Amino acid sequence: MNERDVPVYNESRALLYPVPDALHLVYGTTGETANPWNRSKGGALHPKENRPALSARLKEAPGITYGKRKLYRGLMDLIEGHTPAAAFVYTTGTAERLGDEVDAVCSKVEKEKGIPVIPLHTQGHGGVRKEGGRVACEALFRLMGTGSTEGISPVSINILDGSHKKEIAKGLKTHCCAMGVEVVSVLPGDSPVDHIRHCHGATANVVLGEGAMLQLAVMMKIEYGIPFIHLSGDGPEMADEALCEVTRYFTTRLKQ
Template sequence: MKDGKNLDSHGTEINVTPIKEREKSIHVNSGECGMNMNCDGNSVSGSVSQRACVYCGARVVLNPITDAYHIVHGPIGCASYTWDIRGSLSSGEEIYRNSFSTDLREKDIIFGGEKKLTEAIKEIVEQNNPKLIFVYSTCIVGVIGDDTQAVCRQAEKDYGIRVIPVFSPGFAGNKSMGYKAACNALISLMGEEKQEKVEGINFLGDFNLSGEMWMLTNYLKNLGINIISKITGDASYDEIIKAPSATLNIVQCAGSMTFLAKKMEELYDIPFVKISFIGVEDTIQSIRTIVDVIGDEEMKEKAEKFIEEMFAKTDKELAYYREKLKGKKAAINVGGAFKAISLIKQFNDLGIQTVMVGTQTGKKDDYEIIRSISDEGTIILDDTNPYEIEKFVKQTEADILVGGVKERPLAYKLGLAFVDHNHERKHPLTGFEGAINFAREVHESVNNPVWKFIKQEKMKGDDNYVKELCELECESM
């Protein structure tokens, strides 16, 4: 900031004039501490927000448990909305890819849906012989007041299996509240009794979207670290109930799993550390943090040799992409702040400047870290909306947007390169291999010749637009 004006790192003035309700959710990094970001609140009903509902937050955490059955107690739309929502990979059961619903209609809403839920549980038990069923309460159930807890409790007595209610009516909070509801359901599954300790760790907060859990647990196993349970990517009922016996929890997705880690520390005396395997820098730091906490000297030596070998190989391949990407500008809009922080570091390593960064579930401490590692003039957003993303992407002249499925159409509409770092990606973007995959995807997207033919909206009214477009076409031939 200079003379009361918001300036980017090149001294260009940034025009930020939000509506009153958004004033404390938009911040331009001036290099000063204490930005007082308004965050971690509930979205106003009816407002245009990127933040998902409570039910969605609960479902995305629990859905990757491969042998669990998920009954959505509510209208069919809720079940279809989250069907196979994360595309998580499995090495065992595939039943989690299905979605079951009580399909509540007008009559059920008037007279109650408990009987329908009881019948749905009975049908699944008789046809499939499950070990575990989750029952999600949606908005309408929160309104009509069905006692899902009593129905689930009775089902456990009748069938001798775990039937766990997940209290997730969407209007009761935000996506973060859904994470907590899922974590409470996991605690219910594990039970509150302590177990005899086994030397090993629980890996919390990776959902195995593209096989990352397999890759990262292989890293740890090669160092001699025993994995007790994975929560929840490629997890199973049998391994989750063993989780209380672990001696350490590592937390990859801080937004969804810190609550669970704190509860497990309280109930089972399991300490935890937050880690991130996104990008080379954070991957190296995470490996060192884990082995330091375990405290085995031989393991530390193995870790340093592994890091040296993998870094040399990875850095050599990244050198090519650094040359191609140097000087580009990136905008970020993701769910968790831990991912945004890692992405800023990753872009810095590639020579790319982050000009905008937003999250859905960031906390004040997270935003302070984002401020400290981003350049002066970087726009920082909490729970932003499509209008703001479009405005600031254009204003900062970003070359690429990193986000999820909701941001993809917006990026393409703006003629902007895009990388999906969330639900729909088909290759791992974590660890050393993931760092190479990410750099390759950014390069292939931002340096794609197609962008030569797609001009920004400001050129549409230019008389020379068609002429310039033709010249570009001739140059590419």
């Protein structure tokens, strides 16, 4: 992988990897990014969560056509073997010259397998981390609007936490459920693909912190008319403020 691609790829993967029932395929000249192990603070290695990931190396590929067949076969085999609800394909390093072909292969596999197969072009952005967030947002946004919103409560929210406020998002979800507010999805959180596909049916979005998830909330407001509550800060103060803002929002709405 080209060093300039690493922050972009890492940010995209950090935002999308929590989706528990998706396939993550790394397509390029990298091995470490597909490593199925995590290193703990003490230096010990332990297995990552049992989710399929593959690095389809291109270094020895004799040409574009060969690389195209390799990606197609890899995707087909992994989807058949793991039956994911969606697949994310991260292009890195020398795969950047195959952008159009990657899109074509993903489209072909999507039609044949009947699941979303979404390419993420994480190369060529000069190592700008925010580009990784933008690419991940576009991938999540592509899943939205493809599921039914039937049965979603008129008192409902999505929590957009950007993966950096997990404990706050978890606490907010617990409190919301206790007070009768349906939490449709936590993005990226650990919401499965099906939750993401119908999260456009929520009444409001609650954005915790800055960055990519704020961008996603703006996209959802433009496309689906979903208002959002934006909170910044950290720790218990943000958790308390989030709960107060959600309570205030729905109290005001129900009185109208």
